[in-house]
Amino acid sequence: MLNKRVRFNKQGSTLALYLGLLILLLFLPRIIQGPYYRHILVFTLMYVVLAQAWNLTGGYVGQIALGNAVFFALGAYTSTLLVMRANVTPWIGMWVGGVVAALVALALGSVVLKLKGHYFAMATLAIGEIMRLWFSNWKFVGGAQGFSVPLRGSSWYYMQWTSKIPYYYIILMMAVLVTYLVHRLDRSKYGSYAKAVNQDEIAARSRGISAFRLKQASFALTAFITALVGTFYAQYVLYISPQSVLIMSLSILVAIIPIVGGVGTVWGPVLGAVFVFPLTEFLRAQLGGQALGLNYIFFGLAVIFVVMVEPLGLVALINKIGQAIRGGRGGAHAGTEH
């Protein structure tokens, strides 16, 4: 009985599921108390957005960018410099940073996006290092020491609060909006073009899709979203330096999360971040301060496991489980196929 109804109202039930999830997320900081746990929530959501942004270029179009820290840093540095030197509110600085990052992505992309596969990955990795070394030695942006964002207590104008709750709602909003955007893009012409280019670029081009334009557009969008999160990070942590926002491991991490969740899918980046972050933080808390870097070790293992066992990531795994639960026989068949 229940099974039939679920199948009948599939769209309705999915919508209900999403709404339920949203309501849960809205009340989560009331349920989860304590600054440490709220901090994990904020960071998890931050990586959801960063991974979504990476997925647009890496997962959909198939250009594996390993230098997204550049855009993250552009966002963080632009808004911080604006607020420090010109007293411009980060609410504006955020968008300026986004535009700067998107323009840089377009400029870089016009050259680098001609590269494919390994070559693109290595070039973006190198660009990230160039920028880190450059910013570490550039006095105007604070050099290797970076900046402390001046403290103003709790202030909307300066986008900083002593409580973690406002930060949570800002990043939650960003995560929901970006995920919705990716969802829409996934269903749109853009999404199918991107998948076509990813699968067979020559065939896609022969059908009249401008692969290069598409790559540029998604790279710019990736940069824009990543930079917005960069500003958020600067305002949340209130300290930025090349060692915190321009490190290679940040660029790699945002590429690894979607892989764990399911690359080139709407929910992959979400699942990847939500599954791995709280779990690893929990492990770390259990092991105490000694467990430095343990969460990254876990990430590394998760990726290798996913690639070897279920290349489509957690999304596919959950789909399989869902099928098995929903339809007895159908699910069983789907299970035996693999």
Add this chain to the structure above:
Amino acid sequence: MLVQSIVTGLLVGSVYSLIAVGLTLIWGIMELVNFAHGSFLMLSMYICYAFFLWFGFDPVFTIPIAAVVLFVLGFLTYKVIIAHIMKSPMLFQILTTLALQFLINYTLFFVAKPTFRTIKVGFWNGCFVYAGIFIDKAMLAAFAACVLGFIFLYIFLHYTKVGKGIRATTDNPKAALALGVNIEMMYALTWGISMALVAVAGAMLSRMLYVHPTVGDKFGLLAFVAVALGGFGSIYGALLGGLIIGVFSTLAGVYAIPWMKLPAVFVVFVIVLIVRPRGLFGRK
């Protein structure tokens, strides 16, 4: 000053070359970029550090140990992980080796803590002067070790059965298979040899640099540059590429601004990738 820079550059470059040769061997035989290359280098440095700490060994004497350990590690990495992703899309191949980098780096963070460690041994300290040129003794030793590494590699690839098998597999895996070469074994051995070469380079670097879990990343990238300059898959290209980087970065450090050393190399790298992806000496 110019001659001095070139000499120093060549000495440093020989180390880059040895690292790059390992990378290009793997690329040549299986079209796979090992993004964890620098991490294996770092592992070798830690092995040297451990032997220095426990037994007071000079890294030079740890070379054989590090080489054997890393050979085994490389062999196992292929058998346990890489063999299973050979047919996967490129995205997964890239991210697997990246994940491996994460895994190795942060395991060392976890085990050894992010402390900067130094190996201080009296052997080969300081430098000597020859015809007005200062030559750092440790660097000269590194150069000698790298040259020996190349000679071993050359003899191995050209005069042993396994070496010939590896070259055959690189040239044409299907034909090699038809002729009875166990190509799976060749792949695994290539990984082992590649890592053994990295071990030699790491051992020689370990007494010149701070030993730290992320120390290898820079060298991994520099190896990419050397390989790209020389043409992907070409051993002599990588050798030459490493020397060029050594000289170029030293010159850039001396005649431009010191911190521009590495960025200048990376800028050249990106330009070469775009303008001449087959490398300066690549044939294809």
